[in-house]
Amino acid sequence: MLQKPEPLRTIGSYWEASVPVVKQDRQLIGNALFDVAVIGAGFAGLSAALKLAQAGVSVCVLESEHVGYGASGRNGGFCCLGGTKLDERQLIRKFGLEEARRFVAYQVAGINLVRHRLETWGVDADCHSNGEIYLAHRPKDLSDLKAHAAFLKESFGIRAGILNKDELESQGYGGPDFHGGLHMPYGFALNPMKYVLALAAKVRAAGGKIFGKSAVSAVSRDGDRWRMETEHGFVRAKTVILAGNGYAREDAPKWLHGRTLPVMSSVQVTRPLSDAELSAQGWTSETMAADTRILLHYFRLLPDRRFLFGTRGGIFENAASLSAMHNRARADFKAMFPAWAGVETEYSWYGHVCLSRNLLPFVGPVPKMEGVYAAMGWHGSGVAMASISGEKLAGLILGNLRPEDLPLPLQKPFARFPVAAFRKLYLQGAYWYYGYKDR
Ligand SMILES: Cc1cc2nc3c(=O)[nH]c(=O)nc-3n(C[C@H](O)[C@H](O)[C@H](O)COP(=O)(O)OP(=O)(O)OC[C@H]3O[C@@H](n4cnc5c(N)ncnc54)[C@H](O)[C@@H]3O)c2cc1C
Structure with missing residues (x-):
């Protein structure tokens, strides 16, 4: 079932240069059976996998490239409030004051979770900044x-x-x-690569399996399980977690089609x-x-x-x-x-964040796909949000939480963008408009 690891696909980031090695987990070769399969080895997918593995669930993470290849290994390292493009006043108008408060408290809990992990795991992630x-x-x-x-x-x-x-x-x-x-x-700064690598190490230590170079190209029903197709094999699992965020393939599963808007963010680091x-x-x-x-x-x-x-x-x-x-x-x-x-700028790179039509994340069961869950759409602020949401999603799957226990702003499944093919054009229009307003 296993073969030797393939070479790492690097992006030239400062974070890659700041760690001794980014591990390339082995590819999935052949077929495997797990209780839960997670698609995506970023903060969200790994946080869910960790909680599940710690609860004794057999769980694997299927990753296109390697741990932290997505935004979790590319971001600015601001562990801060956020996760939506709606401001607090809009949240109150849409959901009422109590739900808006619950949502902000959830964001603060996300920051505290990341801090607590780093402290209890003894991880030096180059943290600084008080708020x-x-x-x-x-x-x-x-x-x-x-x-x-x-x-x-x-x-x-x-x-x-x-x-x-x-x-x-x-x-x-x-x-x-x-x-x-x-x-x-609220918040602090960290080296996101050190954090995501530590998170993955914890998943492996808890018995979770991570497959690198194992892009899921299709998700289909197979008896009482879901079947995730990869280049050299497939995984069958009762439960699936979609955690591809701005890197998610729109056809794996087809439900994702037209429901997310990947948006680029870029980072430069000087000498x-x-x-x-x-x-x-x-x-x-x-x-x-x-x-x-x-x-x-x-x-x-x-x-x-x-x-x-x-x-x-x-x-x-x-x-x-x-x-x-x-x-x-x-x-x-x-x-x-x-x-x-x-x-001089010594490092320069970019990555994808994930926007949704209602400008809010979604954490919960995917409609009409029994056993499939999603945790995505952090709107460019996912260090804390993806971490806590992955963990909460595992809580839903374990039966420790109900969807309605989550703040209301997280509960609504992503709607499709109207005329999804034109999403990038909407974005271009938004950039022009906001660029004008920012003057
Ligand atoms: C340049 C940049 C700067 C940012 N700065 C900040 C910041 O300072 N603070 C902050 O809070 N947030 C920031 N963000 C956002 C934050 O990094 C993300 O919200 C967060 O990392 C998302 O985590 P995730 O686990 O949901 O997704 P990701 O980390 O993107 O992981 C998704 C993974 O899924 C994999 N995948 C997708 N589809 C498949 C498939 N079909 N099969 C297998 N694998 C698949 C991808 O390869 C990827 O590794 C930034 C993002 C970028 C790009």
């Missing part, structure tokens, strides 16, 4: 941040701090584009900056940061003094578009951190 700061990119945005802080306190009991421009500069958040800030007292360079820019803070643009930039000073700078990607993945994406991100970086305009 996250949102930086007003226009003077007028500071008053919006102040109003938002008051709203967060009143509605959610969140005590967000406000900093004016002088306070930002004195606390090491210097930049011509930053006119004030809101400090959110290490000297003390003189840091003070020339006035940026010395280790707090993770993002600006207030709708098409936001996210950035942080890494523990080794490199600077990580992330922003949205383009629409298409051909060489010309990717090069344009890289150049645009680099131009934004130079404009926001002019003192570092000559500092």
Whole structure:
């Protein structure tokens, strides 16, 4: 059933370079029977597999490439609130205050789960940052941040701090584009590759099986089980977890067709900056940061003094578009951190996040596919959300939880995008519109 591991498909990320080795699990060769098969070895799939394996369930994870090949090994490492493109006011309007509160509490629990895992597993994932700061990119945005802080306190009991421009500069958040800030007292930063590799190691240690280079090309009914087809074999399982997120194939299973929108996000990491360079820019803070643009930039000073700078990607993945994406991100970086305009970018990569039509994640049973569950759609903030949601999904499968025990915003199965073939065009239109609004 097994053969020697195939070579690793790398993307040239700083995270890959920061770990001694990324393990290539063996490919599935032949046929295998498991209670549960998970499609996708990222935070969501592995978190579900870990919980199930620890409960004594026979579980395998089928992964197209290797652990962390998807967004979980490519992200900015902000373990923070989020998971939806709806803001808190929209959540309240749609679901009511109590459900919105439950959803925010769930996000906080996700952050705490990741922190707890790293601490109890003794994993040094290069963590830093106490909370996250949102930086007003226009003077007028500071008053919006102040109003938002008051709203967060009143509605959610969140005590967000406000900093004016002088306070930002004195606390090491210097930049011509930053006119004030809101400090959110939740979250921390980590090296996502170290976290996802540790998570996979725990799955293996608990008895879960991970197959690399085993892309699932079809999911079909086979008696009382589901059958997952891969290149050199198949797995039959009573229960299936869809955890492919922005890398999910639309035909495995067919239910996924037209229901997700993969969107690119890109990251650049500079060479290490000297003390003189840091003070020339006035940026010395280790707090993770993002600006207030709708098409936001996210950035942080890494523990080794490199600077990580992330922003949205383009629409298409051909060489010309990717090069344009890289150049645009680099131009934004130079404009926001002019003192570092000559500092080389040593690593540059991108990955897929997953959007849904209602701009919310889905965690639960897939309609009309008994035994099939999904945990996907984190809208670019999945370090904490995918981790806790994978674990909760395992709780549903084990019978420890009911779908209605989850916050309401997570419960609705993804709807199809209208005229799904035009999804990328909608995205292009949204980028133009939001780019205009961000000015
Ligand atoms: C550049 C970038 C920066 C980001 N920054 C942040 C951040 O700072 N903070 C934050 O919270 N979130 C961030 N995110 C989002 C976050 O990384 C994701 O939401 C999260 O990692 C998703 O985890 P997941 O397990 O759901 O999916 P993924 O990690 O994407 O894993 C899905 C896996 O499924 C596999 N797969 C898919 N289909 C199949 C199939 N048919 N057969 C077999 N395998 C399959 C893929 O190969 C992949 O490995 C970022 C994402 C990107 C791309």
